[in-house]
Amino acid sequence: MTANSAVVSPSTAIPYKPRKRWGEIIAPYLFISPFLISFILLFLGPAVYSLVLSFFRFAGYGEATFVGVQNYEKTLYYHVFWTQMRNVVQYWVGHAIPLVVLAFLMAVLVNARSVKNKNLVKPLLFLPQLVAAVAAALLFKNFFGTNYGLLNTILGQQIPWLENMDIARWVVIIVIVWRGMAYWFVIFQAGLTSINTEVTEAAIVDGANALQRLIFITIPLMRRTFLFFFVMDAIGSIRIFETPNVLGSNMGGLAPLQMAPVLNLVIDNIRNALFGQAAATSWLLFIFIAFISWMQFRLFRD
Amino acid sequence: MTGKISRRNFLRGAVLASAGLAAAACQPAQPSGPAATQAPQGSPSQPKKEVKITWMVWGGVERYKVHTDNWARLYPETNAWLKVENVSPGSGEADSYKALRLALAAGGEGLPDICAFNYNGIPEFARGGHLLVLDNYMTKYQADLVERAKAVGQYEGKFIGVVNQLKPKVWFYRKDLFDKAGINPDTIKTWDELMAAANKFKEANPGSFMFNMGLKPAGYYYNEMLSHWDDSQFSDKSGNYTFQNNPNYKSVFQWLKQMGTTGISYNTDDFSTDWGPAFADNKIGSSLIAAWMTGFLPKYAPKQKGLWKLTLWPEFNRYGTDNGGQVTCVMKGSKNPDAAFEFISKMWLEAKGALAYWEAIGSPTCIKSGQEAIKAAAMKAERPAGMSDENWAVAPVNFFGGDFMDVVNKATDYVKVFPWSPKGTAEMSILQQHHQAYMEGKETLEESLNKAAADMKQQIGNPYA
Numbered sequence: 001m002t003a004n005s006a007v008v009s010p011s012t013a014i015p016y017k018p019r020k021r022w023g024e025i026i027a028p029y030l031f032i033s034p035f036l037i038s039f040i041l042l043f044l045g046p047a048v049y050s051l052v053l054s055f056f057r058f059a060g061y062g063e064a065t066f067v068g069v070q071n072y073e074k075t076l077y078y079h080v081f082w083t084q085m086r087n088v089v090q091y092w093v094g095h096a097i098p099l100v101v102l103a104f105l106m107a108v109l110v111n112a113r114s115v116k117n118k119n120l121v122k123p124l125l126f127l128p129q130l131v132a133a134v135a136a137a138l139l140f141k142n143f144f145g146t147n148y149g150l151l152n153t154i155l156g157q158q159i160p161w162l163e164n165m166d167i168a169r170w171v172v173i174i175v176i177v178w179r180g181m182a183y184w185f186v187i188f189q190a191g192l193t194s195i196n197t198e199v200t201e202a203a204i205v206d207g208a209n210a211l212q213r214l215i216f217i218t219i220p221l222m223r224r225t226f227l228f229f230f231v232m233d234a235i236g237s238i239r240i241f242e243t244p245n246v247l248g249s250n251m252g253g254l255a256p257l258q259m260a261p262v263l264n265l266v267i268d269n270i271r272n273a274l275f276g277q278a279a280a281t282s283w284l285l286f287i288f289i290a291f292i293s294w295m296q297f298r299l300f301r302d
Numbered sequence: 303m304t305g306k307i308s309r310r311n312f313l314r315g316a317v318l319a320s321a322g323l324a325a326a327a328c329q330p331a332q333p334s335g336p337a338a339t340q341a342p343q344g345s346p347s348q349p350k351k352e353v354k355i356t357w358m359v360w361g362g363v364e365r366y367k368v369h370t371d372n373w374a375r376l377y378p379e380t381n382a383w384l385k386v387e388n389v390s391p392g393s394g395e396a397d398s399y400k401a402l403r404l405a406l407a408a409g410g411e412g413l414p415d416i417c418a419f420n421y422n423g424i425p426e427f428a429r430g431g432h433l434l435v436l437d438n439y440m441t442k443y444q445a446d447l448v449e450r451a452k453a454v455g456q457y458e459g460k461f462i463g464v465v466n467q468l469k470p471k472v473w474f475y476r477k478d479l480f481d482k483a484g485i486n487p488d489t490i491k492t493w494d495e496l497m498a499a500a501n502k503f504k505e506a507n508p509g510s511f512m513f514n515m516g517l518k519p520a521g522y523y524y525n526e527m528l529s530h531w532d533d534s535q536f537s538d539k540s541g542n543y544t545f546q547n548n549p550n551y552k553s554v555f556q557w558l559k560q561m562g563t564t565g566i567s568y569n570t571d572d573f574s575t576d577w578g579p580a581f582a583d584n585k586i587g588s589s590l591i592a593a594w595m596t597g598f599l600p601k602y603a604p605k606q607k608g609l610w611k612l613t614l615w616p617e618f619n620r621y622g623t624d625n626g627g628q629v630t631c632v633m634k635g636s637k638n639p640d641a642a643f644e645f646i647s648k649m650w651l652e653a654k655g656a657l658a659y660w661e662a663i664g665s666p667t668c669i670k671s672g673q674e675a676i677k678a679a680a681m682k683a684e685r686p687a688g689m690s691d692e693n694w695a696v697a698p699v700n701f702f703g704g705d706f707m708d709v710v711n712k713a714t715d716y717v718k719v720f721p722w723s724p725k726g727t728a729e730m731s732i733l734q735q736h737h738q739a740y741m742e743g744k745e746t747l748e749e750s751l752n753k754a755a756a757d758m759k760q761q762i763g764n765p766y767a
Contacts, residue, residue, distance in 0.1 A: 060403035062430065074761060080735070145575040147585075163516055163569075165742075250573040252394070256518055257735050271396045272728035273403060273426060277761075 054279035064276075071280035075265070081281065084262040085288075087169060087244070091261070092237035094173040095180065100229055103181045104222075107188035108214065122189070129182035137246035140175045144247075162247060165258030172244045172259060176237070184229060191225030192218070227300040234292050238285065239263060353641040354385045357630075358414035360398045363388035369649065372658040377648050384641050395420050399427075402633075406432065415636040416646060419463065421454060421626030422525075426724040428457040429766070434632040436461040439643045443651045443669070450717040451668035454626040463631035464646045465668040466659070467594075469624040470713035471526055474595055475588035477611045479507050487588070491617040493557060500566040503587055514586045515562040516571035517741045521734060522624040526592065527554045529622030529720040536729045541764025545733075546751040555750065559741050578602040590615060592624035593710045596664050600696035607701050612709040614716065626719040627668075661686070664698050666710045673711045680707040725765035732757045 029036075054071055058064040075081050110121055128136070143150045144161035152159055162168045195218060203213050219226075241263045248255025254264045262285060269278035359366050366388045374381040391401035398417060405412040419427070427433050440461045444452075454465045475487050483506035485499045500512040528534040531550045537543045545551050561567050568585045570576040580586050581602040589595060599610060614620055630650070632642045649655045656672030657679060659665060667673055683704035685694050694700055699707075723729065733754050740750035 059426075060400075061406035078757070078761060080757075142575050147570060147576040148579040149575070162574075163518075250518065250571050250577075251520060253521075256738055258738075268728070268731065270400070272725060272731075273399075274728070 050279040050282060053276055054283055056276045058275045059273040060275050067276065071276045072284065074277060075281045075284055078265075080257060081262065081265055081284075083257055084260050084265055087259060088238050088240060088261050090169055091172055091176060091240055091244070092234055094170070095176045095237070096230065096233055099177050099180045099184060099233070100226070102177065103184035104188050106181065106185045107192055108218070110185075111189065111192050122186075125185055126182045128179050129186075131179070133179065133242040134246055136179055137175060137243045140171065140178075141247050144171050165256065168248060168259045169244075172247055175243050175247065176240070180233070184233075187229065188222070188225060191222045195221045223300060227296065230296050230300070231293050234296065235289055238289050238292070241267075352383050352385065353638050354387060355415035355636070355638050355642050355645060356387050356389050357645075358389050358391065358398055358401065358417040360390060360395050360418070361393055363390045366390075368662050369659060372662060373645070373649055373655065376654055376658055380644060380648060384645060386645055389414055395423055399423050402427065402432070406430075410635040413633045413635040415638055415642040416630055416632050418466070419629050419631055421629060421719055422722045422726045422730075424457050424462065424629060424631070425722050425726060427631075428462050429724050432634050433457075433462040434634045434636065434639055436463070436632065436643065439647070443647065446651070446669045446671055448668050448670060448673070448714050448717075450715055451627075453719050454623070454668065454717065455629055463629035464650050465627050466630045466646075466650045467628035467663075467665045468668055468714055468717065469592045469594055469627045470666065470710065470717050471590075471615045471620070471622055471624070472593045472595065472710060472713050473588065473590050473613050473615050474599060474610055475613065476584075476606070476609055478609050479503065479510060479584075479587045482506050487613050487616075493553075493616075493618050496616055496618075497560065497566065504566060507587065510584055510587050511566065511568040512587050513561055513567040513590070514570050514572070514577065514580060515558065515567035516569055516574065517562055518571050518738055519558050519562065519734075519741070520572040521730060522592065523558060524554065524730060524733060524737070525720040526590075526622055526624050527557065527619055529626075529718045530619045531621075532718075535721040536723060536726075536733075536758065537765060539766050541766060543755040543758050546755040551733075551751060552747060555737055555740055555747055558737065562741055581606075593666055593713060594624070596698040596702065596706065596710075600698065600701035604695050604701075607695070608703065610702055612702065612706050614709065614713055621716045621718045623717050623719060626717075666707070666714060668714070673707075673714075677707050677711060680704050723765035725762045728762055729758055729765065732761070 053064070055066060055068060056064040057067045057071075106125065109115065110118060110125070115121065131139070141162065144152075146152060146158055146160050146163055149161065151161070160167065161171050199221070200213055200217055203217050208216065240261045244259050244261050245253075245255045245264070248259045254260060254267065262281075266278045266281050266285070269275070269281060357366070357370075370386045370388065373386070391397045395418075398419075402413065402417065405414075424433070436455075437460055440455075447455075451465055451468055452461075454468065455461055455463050473487060480487060480503070483499075483503045485503060487499075490496050490499055503512040504510070528550060534545070534548065534550050536545045562569075568580055570580055572589075572591075578601075581599065582605070584606075589599075600607070603610075615622075630646050632639050632646070636642050650659065650667070651669055653669065653671040653675045656667035656669055657675045660667060660672075660676045661679070667676060680699050681704040683699045685697075685700070689697070720726075736745060736750040736754040736757070739745040739753075740747060745753065
């Protein structure tokens with residue numbers, strides 16, 4: 001410390017408040033303006049528009065007729081909405097647990113010191129994610145064919161994998177897990193590398209075995225990664241579209257009701273020029289996703 | 303400049319701007335330009351100046367380039383002043399309709415001059431007054447039109463388009479397997495006779511079935527079968543749904559269930575991954591379908607060349623179509639309606655245009671002179687110059703034999719269109735949903751029809767409103 005710096009004591013110092021210039025004030029906003037403008041134009045504007053639209057009967061052109069909350073009522077009283085909600089909840093709940101367990105264990109195993117050639121293993125495990133959702137579903141559609149499918153040919157059976165809707169929903173879950181494992185494996189890998197090795201080494205010194213380290217050290221320290229998984233995966237599952245539709249339809253259309261995701265109702269309404277109803281369904285879906293996310297944040301808070 | 307913008311003010315500005323944008327977007331569309339209000343009078347004239355028109359199609363512009371190229375080759379004089387540009391907003395018809403709605407919402411500026419529709423898309427835009435009425439233009443072509451095909455180009459008695467693809471009902475069958483079972487398909491008149499023949503077929507050809515049908519019948523079965531009758535509409539013009547009490551619907555529901563659940567059909571639905579291999583594997587002996595199947599069967603079972611024949615559907619359900627067909631309409635907002643009609647009339651209302659179109663995609667024509675030209679070309683069954691072995695193997699004239707167009711032409715005499723409402727696709731989708739529940743045994747016949755009617759009433763209301 002120099003002598004000069006100690007001359008003025010804090011009690012006697014005159015606070016210096018530099019006057020901000022216009023440029024300084026506007027600069028941060030200019031920096032964020034590309035995002036802000038695109039956010040307003042491409043997200044906020046359309047979102048507000050769709051909220052307004054959800055109270056109108058509108059064919060996409062011509063006059064819009066105000067119908068109050070009728071579009072919301074129509075959707076909430078429509079059994080198709082609830083069947084499709086049940087389907088997506090089954091897709092979500094059915095795949096989330098096996099996916100998190102498998103992806104996490106795969107990450108832990110690959111992270112183990114005993115595994116050699118990690119640089120080769122990691123890209124190989126990531127391969128399913130490189131296959132587009134539609135292409136993956138088409139592959140599995142052939143794999144699960146009733147009469148000429150690969151699986152039934154191997155089994156020597158004629159199991160109606162995609163004909164019986166109760167089975168078909170589980171086929172959708174299998175495809176989601178297959179693709180999702182690759183992505184979440186990488187995320188969990190990243191989470192594992194962020195754990196301080198000193199903590200695990202201390203546990204080893206204290207005599208903790210591999211299972212104890214996994215349960216009492218690794219999993220608690222990965223809590224935020226798990227939260228990320230559950231929130232993002234739930235949002236993705238509820239908005240699922242391609243996989244059930246490609247697996248369930250025969251002519252490139254939409255899947256039958258018993259395996260259709262809830263987005264099909266939005267698409268159906270748009271196709272039929274019922275834009276108000278499509279907007280109302282979308283907002284109901286938004287509310288559901290927001291509620292699920294809020295619940296998960298509360299659950300993982302501590 | 304020393305003015306300050308507080309964070310609050312900035313956010314307030316952003317919110318106001320967003321609300322302004324939303325409000326602007328909510329404004330109802332203005333009526334389209336002057337061209338939209340001027341219905342053309344009299345016959346088309348040939349402008350000297352070069353005119354460019356846009357033709358909206360789905361499935362990519364490449365698929366249609368062959369037609370515009372053919373047209374340019376056949377009509378070099380017209381092509382000298384009339385240029386056609388294809389636009390394709392997506393892979394399916396719904397994408398085209400979405401693009402049209404968007405263009406109409408924006409005031410009609412981006413509307414194409416002509417647009418392809420499947421017939422079920424026509425009522426929405428025809429009732430809205432967005433399609434040009436072509437009655438005046440069609441006067442000189444009326445005499446040459448196949449009588450029953452006229453309905454496919456009309457809505458409520460007025461010509462709104464030119465039929466570019468008819469989809470008459472045709473029964474494809476394996477002659478060798480039918481002969482083995484001693485069945486002559488032309489003698490089958492009733493549903494009961496058809497079922498008896500299906501059982502006989504199964505006994506004579508172990509491992510093969512007369513039909514294929516799973517629990518999710520393709521959508522075209524419903525409108526193919528229902529369009530046989532004149533009174534198959536879902537509702538009256540006041541929006542009262544009455545179909546649930548209509549015996550036609552009950553028959554179709556029961557027929558399809560009988561086909562799918564009584565063991566007379568190979569258990570797979572059309573266009574499933576098993577469908578093609580099942581044809582190749584001799585599992586399927588016939589298909590009650592539409593003329594477009596000529597484009598698929600040779601590809602599914604190329605080794606069965608010469609074994610497949612065509613005939614009309616049995617008498618009990620001979621009339622009808624798969625959705626009428628594809629219709630090309632001139633949009634009311636077109637800036638060049640005369641040139642637009644000039645193009646579509648030469649393409650599909652003149653024999654040489656219709657023949658070129660058939661050569662390109664094998665689609666039957668709606669004009670008598672075209673039918674003759676196509677029949678003559680088909681009878682020759684000649685391999686076009688430059689066609690590869692691969693393409694010739696699956697060419698319908700080679701696969702089915704030269705006489706197949708005779709049956710297709712005959713089938714056009716039984717064309718009838720399902721009476722679609724402006725919300726017809728929504729109605730059909732609800733009907734299909736409940737029929738599947740009936741097929742799976744989750745709903746009874748009455749329940750499925752009544753629940754479908756209740757859903758239509760609740761979700762659609764009056765489709766004509």
